[in-house]
Amino acid sequence: MSDVNHRVRKQIMGYIVSQSISAVCELGVPDRLADSACLLADLAASVGADADALGRFLRVLVAEGLIAEGSGGRFALTEAGELLRADTPGSLRHLVGLMSNEAYLVWGHAAHSIRTGKESFSSAFGKPYFEWLSENPSAADEFARGQAGLVELRLLPLLEHDWSDVGTVVDVGGGTGALITRLLDRHAHLRGILFDLPHVVAEAPSGFRSAGIGERTTVVGGSFFDDVPCDGDVYVLSQILHDWDDASAGKILGSCRQAIPPSGRLMIVEQVLPEAATTHPMALLDLHMLVLLGGRERTITEWRRLLADHGFTLDSITHGPRSSVIEAVPV
Ligand SMILES: C[S@@+](CC[C@H](N)C(=O)[O-])C[C@H]1O[C@@H](n2cnc3c(N)ncnc32)[C@H](O)[C@@H]1O
Numbered sequence: 001m002s003d004v005n006h007r008v009r010k011q012i013m014g015y016i017v018s019q020s021i022s023a024v025c026e027l028g029v030p031d032r033l034a035d036s037a038c039l040l041a042d043l044a045a046s047v048g049a050d051a052d053a054l055g056r057f058l059r060v061l062v063a064e065g066l067i068a069e070g071s072g073g074r075f076a077l078t079e080a081g082e083l084l085r086a087d088t089p090g091s092l093r094h095l096v097g098l099m100s101n102e103a104y105l106v107w108g109h110a111a112h113s114i115r116t117g118k119e120s121f122s123s124a125f126g127k128p129y130f131e132w133l134s135e136n137p138s139a140a141d142e143f144a145r146g147q148a149g150l151v152e153l154r155l156l157p158l159l160e161h162d163w164s165d166v167g168t169v170v171d172v173g174g175g176t177g178a179l180i181t182r183l184l185d186r187h188a189h190l191r192g193i194l195f196d197l198p199h200v201v202a203e204a205p206s207g208f209r210s211a212g213i214g215e216r217t218t219v220v221g222g223s224f225f226d227d228v229p230c231d232g233d234v235y236v237l238s239q240i241l242h243d244w245d246d247a248s249a250g251k252i253l254g255s256c257r258q259a260i261p262p263s264g265r266l267m268i269v270e271q272v273l274p275e276a277a278t279t280h281p282m283a284l285l286d287l288h289m290l291v292l293l294g295g296r297e298r299t300i301t302e303w304r305r306l307l308a309d310h311g312f313t314l315d316s317i318t319h320g321p322r323s324s325v326i327e328a329v330p331v
Contacts (some may be wrong), residue, residue, distance in 0.1 A: 015107070020060050021084065022100040025093060027055075030077060030084035033067070037074035094149030097142060102132075103292055110291045119294035129293055130243075131209060134199050144203060147239070148178035152323075154238060154269050155182055157320035161267070163187045170195060170232035172224055172256065173240040177204040177217070179269075180236075184213045193215040193229045224252045230259045238269035239323075242285075243295040253310035260330050266312060267328040272319070274296040 025031070027047040032038065044051035050187040058075055061067040066081035077085070082094045102125065109120040114115070121129045133140040159182070163169075170193040180192040192213075194204060198221030220229050225248070228235070235256050241249040251260040257264060271282045282297055289295035298306065303326055304314045 011162075015104070016065055017060065018099060019104065019204075020057050021066070022096050022104070024057055024061065025084055025096050026100075027054075029058075030081060030093075031086055032082070033077045034259065035086050037070055037076035039074055041064075043075060050308075062286055066280060074090055091149070094146040098146040101142070102139060103232065103288070104163060106292055112288075113291045113294075117290075120291045121293070124273060130197070134197065140199070141203070144176045144200065149173050151178040151182065151238075153322040154320070155179060157323070157325045158183065158236070158267065158269060160240075161318075161325070163190060166233045167191060168193060168232050169234045169236060170229050170259075171236045171238070172228050172252070173237065175200060175204075177201075177219075178236055180217065181213060183236075184216055190216065193220060193232060194218070195220045195222065197223065198316070200274075221321065224255050226255070228255045232260065232264060234265050234267055235260055236267045241268060241295075241306070242270050242289050242297055243293045245294050245296065249295075249306060250310050253307065253312065257311040257330060264330060265315075265327040266307075266326075268303075268328065269323050270313045270326060270328070271297050272303065272324045273299045275299050275301070296315045 020139075027049055029043065029049075032043060032047055038046075040055050041051050043049075044054045058067055058069075060074075061081070062069050065078055066074050066084065068078050068081075070076060082088050083090065084096065085091055086093045102121075106121050106124050109124040112118070112120040112123045119128060121127075123133065125132050133143055134274055142239075163183075166187075167189075168191045169180065169183060171177070172185075174180050174193050174194045174196055176196075177194045180194050184190050184192050194201060194217060196204075201221045203245070204219055218229075222228075224240075237252070237256070238299045241252065244252065253266075271285065273282055274280065274287060286297035289297060300314075300317070305326045307314050307329075311331055313331050315327045315329050317323045317327070
């Protein structure tokens, strides 16, 4: 069989790889292999799997370079497979969760997005994703935990920023508070306002109490399409604008523009899409944002234009290992 035929067949069946990763993580296989290599029968018994079926899944993950099979028939994690452990630094386990379940099922409807340029979630589940989440608490909880789990990776360029002249940070769409908790924990002089949908921030305060920073944080529930809290020096928008098309992203920026003082700053924690065509994961994320939410990743040119159209000037971009921080000031 030609290389091309082989490559295309692999591409066509690509979701079997990602869903095998998801299924094996759901059973806890990477965590079981974290400490020591394991024989198939022992591994199957300890994670509650059928040994023959697990062996067939592992064969695929060995071919993908995530699992290694040693000479004595013991399976172990490779360096890449280590990233699937729940508790390892830089873990991608939360991304596995965010790409599974309804985020995977929506892809069966993706042709709708190509035809219309709009999200496909409504055609699959009857309503837009965030509305659906508000009525499905266990999925909402999983989504919030997945997002919180990725904060560590997103946060690095933000944590290193000079916060000495900042008083109050507003985390717009801050979920259950993972990012603002880490920021206030690191910078003891900062005060924070956590803003997200009411049912989302309702899950937040216990996290603040355990971090011991509750007295420096105000929690506000609302929609950023109506308004966002005033009195911030810095408005953080972490992984918010890529959820939305330009019209909706513009409304969110409009709410921030109304609230922000002349000396305030926006700090947008997002991806910057390369101008040239790319197979980078970011281009895949761009499609996922379209299909799931009707959103998009943006190039520098697109960021500059979007910000300028809504009363901001792009001031600087700091690239981190996972995301960039795009700073903008009101015009
Ligand atoms: C991709 S998550 C990002 C969460 C967090 N900023 C982070 O970086 O982990 C998007 C967030 O936007 C929030 N959101 C969606 N619609 C909203 C609205 N209309 N008003 C306020 N927040 C909203 C969601 O609840 C969710 O927490």
